[in-house]
Amino acid sequence: MENTAEAATGAAHDSPKPRLHAVRHERAEVIPERLAVVTGGNKGIGLEVCRQLALQGVTVILTARDERRGKDAADSLRSESKLPNLIFHQLDVRCDTSVTSLAQYIESRYGKLDILVNNAAISGIVADEEGLKALNIDAETWTSGRAANLLKEVFQNTYDEAFNCLNTNYYGCKRVTEALLPLLKLSTSGARIVNCSSLASELKRMPNEKLRNDLCNINIWDEDRIEAVLKTFLEDLKNGRLEEAGWPMMLPTYSVSKMVINLYTRIMARRYPEMRINCVRPGFVKTDLCWNLGVLTPEQGARGPVMLALLPDDGPTGCYFDQTEMVKVW
Ligand SMILES: NC(=O)c1ccc[n+]([C@@H]2O[C@H](COP(=O)([O-])OP(=O)(O)OC[C@H]3O[C@@H](n4cnc5c(N)ncnc54)[C@H](OP(=O)(O)O)[C@@H]3O)[C@@H](O)[C@H]2O)c1
Incomplete structure (x- = not known):
């Protein structure tokens, strides 16, 4: 696909809906709860x-874009943590064929x-890792967003990485969700x-006041409007106008990709x-x-997603959580 803003927006529209009956696999003997x-x-x-999900008795399909890395990870979980209820399947969230095959x-x-x-x-950045290490940025400076200026020295915000980042973090999530919704x-x-x-x-990370206010109002958003915003973002990046146009300057593409993930979550929760x-x-x-x-272990980081994966039927929907705590950010 042509690597342009138009192609990035098209990345979502062109995803064919999976033809769910095209390939037959053997039916599982026991359908997991x-x-x-x-x-x-x-x-x-x-x-x-x-x-953590497998430990709670859920049958888990661990997916990875790289077959070898995914199989190795699943094999070690199965043997070290004694989790037979774990299956591997390849999935590259940027690839329609791969998504269809999983569905x-x-x-x-x-x-x-x-x-x-x-x-x-992915981060959407080309990083000079040695340079980054040498900056010795502490966790507080990083998470407050104050490191943005320092990081200009060691982070390159290339168009290609930005394109890949949006295609993974937002369009990838949307592509997989749409294919698995049925x-x-x-x-x-x-x-x-x-x-x-x-x-x-x-939203406190979004300098552009108009967009910040718009992001609060879920009633005006749908997937087409999200695409239009992402297209503008890529155009501004291409034209070296990110700061002038009021986009976040700490990991710009990553931040924008996650802002639209929040919107997409709310759109889907309403739908x-x-x-x-x-x-x-x-x-x-x-x-x-x-x-x-980072300062937390992956084990600690997984607790929020796992809690939300196991919510009871009367649990919240369309909400944002900071680890396991619901917080109001819009
Ligand atoms: N770490 C943090 O402090 C932090 C903070 C806030 C949010 N998060 C979020 O937490 C989630 C997990 O991040 P992490 O910190 O665990 O990062 P990580 O260790 O870098 O893991 C990222 C995973 O995404 C996979 N991936 C990348 N591109 C893919 C593609 N096209 N298709 C399928 N898989 C792909 C990577 O596979 P490969 O091994 O093949 O690259 C890897 O398995 C992300 O959504 C991240 O934004 C993390």
Whole structure:
């Protein structure tokens, strides 16, 4: 696909709906009471979400874009944590064919899905990792957003990385959610969708006042409007106008991708009131995504997503959580 803002917006529209009956897999002998899919499950928080859900008796499909990394992760969880209820399936959230293949697999084998954890993400930055280490930024400076100026020295905000980031963090989440929705609608235990968000998504981080106010008003948003905003963002990036146009300057693309994840969560929660659909900030966790600068363990970071994946039927929906606490950010 052509690497332009238009292609980024088209990335969502062009996704064909999966043809759920095209490939048959053997039916599972026992259909699990609760079946979960976790995206980006081969490491970091996603791997821990898989482990914690499987420990709670959920049958987990650990997915990863790389077959080898995913299989190795699933094998070690199965053996070290003694979790036979863990299955691997390849899933690249940027690839329509891969998403369709997962939907077909679940449809033929299980005929339903109960939990979807949209965890896969990238930073949208080309980082000079040695330079970053040398800056020795403490967690407080990082999470407050005050590090933005310092980071200009070591972070490159390239158009290609920004494009990939939006295509993974937002369009990837949307692509997977849309493909698996028909199966979530057939959930026997009550469908749950958990979208991984971030502190970077919070509206106090958005300098552009008009957009900040708009982001508070869910009534004006749908997927088309989100795409239009992302297209403007990419255009401003291409034209070197991010700061002037009032976009967040600490990890700009990542922040914007998570702001729209929050919107998408609220849109979907309104559209499917019978499901519990929420987004969560896992905390500042020591993983590759944040160059291992975080202070929490992946085990701690997974607690919020896992709690939301296991919400009772009368639990909240359309809400934002800071780890396990519901907070008002819009
Ligand atoms: N760590 C934090 O402090 C922090 C803070 C706020 C929010 N979060 C959110 O928490 C979630 C997990 O992040 P993490 O910290 O655990 O990061 P991580 O360790 O870097 O893991 C990210 C995962 O996403 C996968 N991924 C990337 N692109 C993908 C694609 N196209 N298709 C499928 N999988 C893909 C990665 O696979 P590969 O191994 O193949 O790259 C990896 O498994 C993310 O949504 C992140 O935004 C993290």
